[in-house]
Amino acid sequence: MKNPVELMNPEVVAIKQQEIFKFNALAKANSGVVNMTVGEPNFPTPDHIKLAAIRAIMNDDTKYTVPEGDHDLLRAASNYLHEKYGLNYDPESEMITTLGVTEGVFSTLNALLDEGDEVLIPAPCYTIYGPDTNFDHSKPVYLDTSKTEFKVMPEQLDELLSTHPRIKVFLFNYPNNPTGVTYNKQELENLAAVLSKYDVFVISDEIYSELTYNSKHYSFAKILPKQTILLNGVSKSHAMTGWRIGIACAPKEIISQINKIHELATTAVSTISQAAATEAYTNGFDDPMKMRDEYKQRRDVLLSGLEKLDFYCPIPDGAFYLFAKIPEGLNQDDVTFAKDLLKKEGLAILPGSFFGEGGSGHLRLSYAASMESIQNALVKLRDYVTNYASS
Ligand code: PLP
Numbered sequence: 001m002k003n004p005v006e007l008m009n010p011e012v013v014a015i016k017q018q019e020i021f022k023f024n025a026l027a028k029a030n031s032g033v034v035n036m037t038v039g040e041p042n043f044p045t046p047d048h049i050k051l052a053a054i055r056a057i058m059n060d061d062t063k064y065t066v067p068e069g070d071h072d073l074l075r076a077a078s079n080y081l082h083e084k085y086g087l088n089y090d091p092e093s094e095m096i097t098t099l100g101v102t103e104g105v106f107s108t109l110n111a112l113l114d115e116g117d118e119v120l121i122p123a124p125c126y127t128i129y130g131p132d133t134n135f136d137h138s139k140p141v142y143l144d145t146s147k148t149e150f151k152v153m154p155e156q157l158d159e160l161l162s163t164h165p166r167i168k169v170f171l172f173n174y175p176n177n178p179t180g181v182t183y184n185k186q187e188l189e190n191l192a193a194v195l196s197k198y199d200v201f202v203i204s205d206e207i208y209s210e211l212t213y214n215s216k217h218y219s220f221a222k223i224l225p226k227q228t229i230l231l232n233g234v235s236k237s238h239a240m241t242g243w244r245i246g247i248a249c250a251p252k253e254i255i256s257q258i259n260k261i262h263e264l265a266t267t268a269v270s271t272i273s274q275a276a277a278t279e280a281y282t283n284g285f286d287d288p289m290k291m292r293d294e295y296k297q298r299r300d301v302l303l304s305g306l307e308k309l310d311f312y313c314p315i316p317d318g319a320f321y322l323f324a325k326i327p328e329g330l331n332q333d334d335v336t337f338a339k340d341l342l343k344k345e346g347l348a349i350l351p352g353s354f355f356g357e358g359g360s361g362h363l364r365l366s367y368a369a370s371m372e373s374i375q376n377a378l379v380k381l382r383d384y385v386t387n388y389a390s391s
Contacts, residue, residue, distance in 0.1 A: 032346050033342070033346045033347070033348055034346060034347050034348065034369075034373050034376045034377045034380060035348045035369065035373070036347065036348060036349045036365045036366050036367070036369050036373065036374075036377050037348050037349060037350050037364075037366060038366050038368055038369065039177065039321075039366060039368070040235070040236075040239075040241040040368060041236060041239040041241070041291060041320075041368050042368050042369060042370065043239040043291050043294075044239060045238065045239050045240050045243070045276070046238065046239070046280075046284060046287050048279060048283055048284070049238060049240070049276045049277075049279050049280050049284060049287075050276070051279075052275050052276050052278065052279030053243075053272050053273070053275055053276040053279075055275065056271060056272045056274075056275030056276070057272055061271050061272070061275055062271055062272065063271065064267060064268060065268045065269075065271050065274070066268060067096070067259060067262060067263035067266070067267065067268045068095075068096040068097065068259050068262075069095075069096055069097025069268065069269060069274060070097070070271070070274045070275075070278065071091060071092070072278050073097055073274045073275075073277055073278040073281070074091035074092075074095045074096075074097065074247075075091045076277075076278045076281035076282045077091070077095060077097075077232075077247045077277075077281045078090070078091040078095060079281070079282075080281040080282075080285070081219075081230075081232065081247075081249070083285070084209075084210075084217075084285075085209070085217065085218070085219040085221075085222060086219075086222060087219055087221055087222060087230070087249070089230075089249045090252075093252045093255070093256075094249055094250060094251060094252055094255050095247060095248065095249045095255065096247070096248050096255055096258065096259045096262060097245060097246070097247060097248075097268075097269050097274060097277075098231075098233075098245075098246040098247070098248050098262055098266075098269065099244045099245075099246065099265075099266050099269055100233055100235060100241075100244045100245065100246045101205055101207045101231045101232070101233045101235070101246040102128060102246070103244075103246065103262065103265065103266065104231040104233075104246040104247075104248045104258075105128065105129070105132055105171070105203065105205065105231065106132050106135075106261075106265070107248075107258050107261040107262045107265060108203050108229050108231070108248060108258050109132055109133060109136050109138070109169065109171075109203070110136055110261045111254070111257040111258045111260070111261045112168060112169055112201055112229075112254075112257070113136050113138040113168055113169065114138075114168075115137040115138070116137070116138065116139070116166060117138045117139075117166050117167075117168040117169075118138060118139045118140070118141045118164055118166040118167040118168065119133045119138055119139070119140050119141065119167070119168070119169045119170075119171050120140075120141050120143060120157075120160055120161070120164070120167045120169065120170045120171065120200075121133070121140050121141070121142055121143065121171045121356075122142075122143045122145050122152045122171075122172065122173075123142040123143065123144055123145065123355070123356040123357040123358050123359070124145070124146070124150070124178055124179065124323075124352060124355030124356050124357065124358050124359035124362075125142075125171075125173065125176075125177075125178075125355060125356055126173055126177045126178075126205070126355075127354065127355060127356075129171055129173075130356060133171075138168075139166075141160060141164055141167060142356060142357045142358075143156055143157070143160055144357045144358040145179075145358055146357075146358030146359070147358075149181070149314045149315070150176065150179040150181045150314045150323065150358070151181055151183065151187065152172075152191060154190045154191055154193065154194045157170075157191060157194045157195070158194045158197075161194065161195075161197075161198045161200065167198075167200055168199075168200055168201065169200060169201050169202070169203055170195060170200055170201070170202045170203070171203045171205070172191075172202055172203065172204050172205065172220065173204075173205040173206075173207075174204075174206070174208075174318065175208040175209070175211060175212055175217070175317065175318020175319040176208075176318070176319060176321075177208070177319055177321060177355075178321050178323050178350070178352070178355045178359070178364040179314055179316070179321065179323040180313070180314070180316030180317065180318055180319050180320070180321045180322055180323060181314050181315065181316065181317070181318070181323075182212055182215075182217070182317045182318035182319075183218075184215060184218065185218045185223075188218060188220055188223055189223055192220070192223040192224045195224060195227060196224060196227070200227065201227055201228070201229060201254070202220060202224060202227050202228045202229070203228075203229050203231065204219070204220040204221060204228050204229070204230050204231065205231045206219060206220070206230060206231065206232050207231065207232060207233055207235060207236055207246075208236050208318055208319040208320075209232060209237070210236065210237035210288035210292065211236060211237070211288070211291075211292055211295060211318055211319055211320060212292075212317055212318040213292070213295075213296045213299065213316075213317050213318065214317050215317065217318070221249065225251070226251055228250065229248060229249070229250040229254060229255075229258070230248070230249040230250065231246060231247070231248055231249075232246070232247050232249070233245055233246035233247055234277050234280045234281070236319075236320075237280075237287070237288040238277075238280040238284055238287050238288065239287075239291065240276065240277070240280065243270075243273040243276055243277065244269065244270070244273060245269060245273050245274065245276075245277040248262075295320050295367060295368070297371070298320075298367040298369070298371055298374055299316060299320070299322070299367050301371065301374055301375070301378075302322055302365060302367050302374050302377075302378070303316065303322060305374075305378035305381075306322065306324050306365075306378075306381075309327070309378075309381060309382055309385055310327040311324035311325060311326070311327060311363075311381075312324065312325045312327075313325070320366055320367050320368045321364055321365065321366055321367070322364070322365045322367065323352060323359075323362050323363075323364055324362060324363050324364075324365060325361060325362050326361055326362065326363065330385060332361050333360075334351035334352050334353050334359075334360055334361055334362055334363055335351040335353060335354075337351065337363065338350060338351040338363060339351075340384075340388065341380070341381070341384050344384060344387075344388055345380040345381070345383055345384045346380065347376075347377050347380040347381060347384070349363050349364060349365045349366075349377075350363065350364040351363060351364075352364060365377070
């Protein structure tokens with residue numbers, strides 16, 4: 001039987017999902033702990049969306065449905081992606097609904113890869129990417145972004161693609177978890193110019209596309225539509241993590257392959273969640289903005305507090321994470337730092353090395369937390385640095 005932990009590449013053993021759960025569990029178990037580990041909005045799902053789900057239940061919209069997802073939902077999502085990002089996907093043949101982006105990544109990798117193929121992953125990265133790749137008997141190749149402000153540089157990309165002929169997929173995520181870094185149109189075009197020279201697909205995980213603070217999100221699918229599988233969803237934009245809705249978009253032949261794996265794995269996604277997501281995509285255009293304004297204020301407070309304590313963060317223009325470098329002169333081991341901080345001060349944040357290559361010496365702080373928690377966190381961090389962290 002496949003053991004998901006053994007399947008992790010040795011290079012990513014540091015990324016231990018269980019360790020993250022432990023941090024979360026400890027934080028939750030102790031009411032005095034300030035928890036800044038969480039990767040989900042701390043807002044409720046908007047009422048109009050909840051009401052749509054209630055209506056679906058009362059209308060007995062509770063039977064099996066087609067694997068690709070309800071076509072009303074796909075049409076609404078297509079229109080949303082068009083209005084927001086200028087994308088043109090045919091809801092009848094180029095889109096499916098998945099069980100969150102999580103299943104979208106899994107099914108897409110399974111559809112595209114053969115045993116022994118390689119997946120190029122900029123790191124640090126979202127923790128499921130490495131294990132997902134190994135599960136498929138393909139192999140992750142990590143591109144360490146830590147020397148370039150956590151951005152992928154075209155030259156690096158070119159070098160790795162030219163020396164690894166088995167790379168079939170570039171697994172890209174922006175706005176990025178864990179760094180909060182995002183890309184502008186020119187930067188994306190520079191990467192696309194390299195990728196277009198190779199026979200590779202791009203899985204573009206744009207789950208945080210609605211959470212950008214200084215500039216509007218630009219979709220990779222707009223630049224390289226034929227090679228790109230776009231993954232998006234409502235988890236972060238509409239505070240709907242528990243509803244498990246993602247949308248995968250790609251040229252027809254690719255999406256039909258992904259749909260086959262998706263059908264085997266899930267049959268289809270919950271009809272009730274699909275009704276809720278249809279409402280989100282139809283009448284929830286402005287929902288993300290209210291949350292975004294609030295996140296921006298929290299980000300600014302956290303960022304300036306961290307800077308005062310000499311924790312440097314790369315430009316965090318998206319998602320709801322800051323990836324702070326532990327200042328010189330303090331204990332540089334991020335795992336010990338985070339564990340000790342939790343024990344001594346009751347502040348839970350995640351060690352950067354949990355997110356793979358390039359993450360060590362950093363800490364990930366999520367500002368999907370109340371302003372009060374953020375203020376408390378800064379006091380706790382200051383006290384810890386003053387009292388304990390000097391090496
Ligand atoms: N992709 C990234 C980069 C994430 O950070 C997360 C959740 O934290 C997901 C995907 C999960 O998305 P979903 O809830 O749609 O499965």
